[in-house]
Amino acid sequence: xxxxxxxxxVLFLVMVVWAASTITFFIPRLSxxxxxxxxxxxxxxxxxxxxxxxxxxxxxxxxKFGLDKxxxxxxxxYMGSILRFDLGVSFNKFPxxxxxxIMDSLPWTITLLLVTTVLSFIxxxxxxxxxAWPRAPNWVRGxxxxxxxxxxxxxxxxxxxxLFFVAFRFKWLPLGGAYAVGTIPDFESFSFWLELVRHxxxxxxxxxxxxxxxxxxxxxxxxxxxxxxxxxxxxxxxxLGPRRIFRDYYLRNALLPQVTGLALALGxxxxxxxxxxxxFALPGIGRVLDQAIRSNxxxxxYGIVLFVTIAVATLMVILEFIYPLLDPxxxxx
Amino acid sequence: MASVxxxxxxxxxxxxxxxxxxxxxxxxxxAIGVLIFTLLIVFTIIGLLTLNLKHAYPLAVRxxxxxxxxxxxxxxxxxxxxxxxMVVGMWQTAIIGFVAGGVGTIIGIILGFTSAYFGxxxxxxxxxxxxxxxPIPVLLIQVVIASSLDKRDVxxxxxxxxxxxxxxxxPTLVIRSQVLSMxxxxxxxxxxxxxxxxxxxxxxxxMPNLLPFIAAAFVGQVFAAVFASLNLAIxxxxxxxEPLLGNIIWAAQSQSAFFNGWxxxxxEPALALVLILGSLALINMGMDEIANPRVRRSE
Numbered sequence: 334x335x336x337x338x339x340x341x342x343v344l345f346l347v348m349v350v351w352a353a354s355t356i357t358f359f360i361p362r363l364s365x366x367x368x369x370x371x372x373x374x375x376x377x378x379x380x381x382x383x384x385x386x387x388x389x390x391x392x393x394x395x396x397k398f399g400l401d402k403x404x405x406x407x408x409x410x411y412m413g414s415i416l417r418f419d420l421g422v423s424f425n426k427f428p429x430x431x432x433x434x435i436m437d438s439l440p441w442t443i444t445l446l447l448v449t450t451v452l453s454f455i456x457x458x459x460x461x462x463x464x465a466w467p468r469a470p471n472w473v474r475g476x477x478x479x480x481x482x483x484x485x486x487x488x489x490x491x492x493x494x495x496l497f498f499v500a501f502r503f504k505w506l507p508l509g510g511a512y513a514v515g516t517i518p519d520f521e522s523f524s525f526w527l528e529l530v531r532h533x534x535x536x537x538x539x540x541x542x543x544x545x546x547x548x549x550x551x552x553x554x555x556x557x558x559x560x561x562x563x564x565x566x567x568x569x570x571x572x573l574g575p576r577r578i579f580r581d582y583y584l585r586n587a588l589l590p591q592v593t594g595l596a597l598a599l600g601x602x603x604x605x606x607x608x609x610x611x612x613f614a615l616p617g618i619g620r621v622l623d624q625a626i627r628s629n630x631x632x633x634x635y636g637i638v639l640f641v642t643i644a645v646a647t648l649m650v651i652l653e654f655i656y657p658l659l660d661p662x663x664x665x666x
Numbered sequence: 667m668a669s670v671x672x673x674x675x676x677x678x679x680x681x682x683x684x685x686x687x688x689x690x691x692x693x694x695x696x697a698i699g700v701l702i703f704t705l706l707i708v709f710t711i712i713g714l715l716t717l718n719l720k721h722a723y724p725l726a727v728r729x730x731x732x733x734x735x736x737x738x739x740x741x742x743x744x745x746x747x748x749x750x751x752m753v754v755g756m757w758q759t760a761i762i763g764f765v766a767g768g769v770g771t772i773i774g775i776i777l778g779f780t781s782a783y784f785g786x787x788x789x790x791x792x793x794x795x796x797x798x799x800x801p802i803p804v805l806l807i808q809v810v811i812a813s814s815l816d817k818r819d820v821x822x823x824x825x826x827x828x829x830x831x832x833x834x835x836x837p838t839l840v841i842r843s844q845v846l847s848m849x850x851x852x853x854x855x856x857x858x859x860x861x862x863x864x865x866x867x868x869x870x871x872x873m874p875n876l877l878p879f880i881a882a883a884f885v886g887q888v889f890a891a892v893f894a895s896l897n898l899a900i901x902x903x904x905x906x907x908e909p910l911l912g913n914i915i916w917a918a919q920s921q922s923a924f925f926n927g928w929x930x931x932x933x934e935p936a937l938a939l940v941l942i943l944g945s946l947a948l949i950n951m952g953m954d955e956i957a958n959p960r961v962r963r964s965e
Contacts, residue, residue: 352798357810364814485947486940487893489900493936501924508924600803608900626813626902634813638806646801
């Protein structure tokens, strides 16, 4: 890969981060809402200090966070703090910073995302490849259709149905949360891990079912194209067995472009993970966001949005760099 | 010479309605989609006309009643009659979908045409903007906008506004690419040579040919708008007082409806949303077939 391509991709990444941070900076300031005032007005309603003190407190807070400076100065400070990876302090859980809150919840989200994405990528692509393979038995090819239909259903709705059937009607799995109420987290014991897994099955299932159809559909389209290629014909005429052709000639070549799809799907997958986490009350970024929205913790809301956007854009660029390593045809051209 | 009189065979051209029905038979996804969609519209309109709409708001009826003859869909924790709430919620979902979908499509048409027809630096700015905004997860920016709004200000229309702000990139790029290919066709060159101005060419020559694409893009936008507003509502960013379908699910989940055994409360709006989104997806698939005659099936 040439230097200019790398430079262009990195520049693109910088542009995306800049756009996202500009949006998260200006939109809240355009609105009539004043997070500091709202927070302290709430506190003063529950008693503690007089309304006259309220103004003093707000003024001192504005000075502390630099909210009394001119807008452009604030913008420059904000951009500087993003470069230092400082997303501010939570209003609600005060001494804790937004980055701390994100880091605490990140392992949960990453585990859930990794497991669901890998599973849905593998199963979806295999189903899609088989659906386009003319020699596969009909019932196997038919398996693809229900998953394609499920692509239109948002993960939140899938969660409602899964909760109703699996957890409510048949009581096979718990209704939500990371572990049963009253359990003391003990990461040493096997039964606690089992408990954790049991609580993650439904959210993971909602995410897998919701995203699998995308892979099935694009892989099926890809598979049809690959079958017409000369090298597949050649392999057939060489007398290679169907298993060998399927695995080495057909699947391998069809799978490559799907990695690009992985980069495209990333934003959607992450958004659905956040929604499912908040829906099932799982610890994770979605839960932190949900609590921040419920308690008007603005710095946390904006911090999470910015963090996730930067993560998605970075991962997209990284995947683009990995792609030529997987596909020698691109590397050479 | 003996003259031979040929009897003119009379060709009976089937009526318009028959043709429509024949087409629907060839395009089952469009037919099923339209059927479900029509049933939903009929349900909503009959409901809006016959029910007391005040029952869609809290403290109207006895709370927590399971489905019965008196309350066919049951009532929720806040004392809303869920049948009425569904009717009103369906109507509000339709408003958000059509307003956000319509505005998004119109912005897409304007930007797409400008970008493709005039080219040059305008084109570069518009496509560049679309490319930079595309990797940013739309939901998250919508979360920023929606949470910046005062909770009392959040109405169905601000919701539609929030959704549409970042929903025009898709149609812009689709319409741009269509116009680009259309621009090179011969009938456009003929129009240009005969002295037609750019707006005449856009509106009289290119636009009519793009109508199927625009219609398909519109249905896609309505789908995306309903999807996006549902996601926002599930996160608790919807208009709090309104019985928007996503809001009902959010309220049910906040009150642990399944845990308390009120299964009908979240299940009904979820079913309604699946029907709405499913019918839109089916219609969109059917429209694709109209827009791309290459995949159109013959009779």
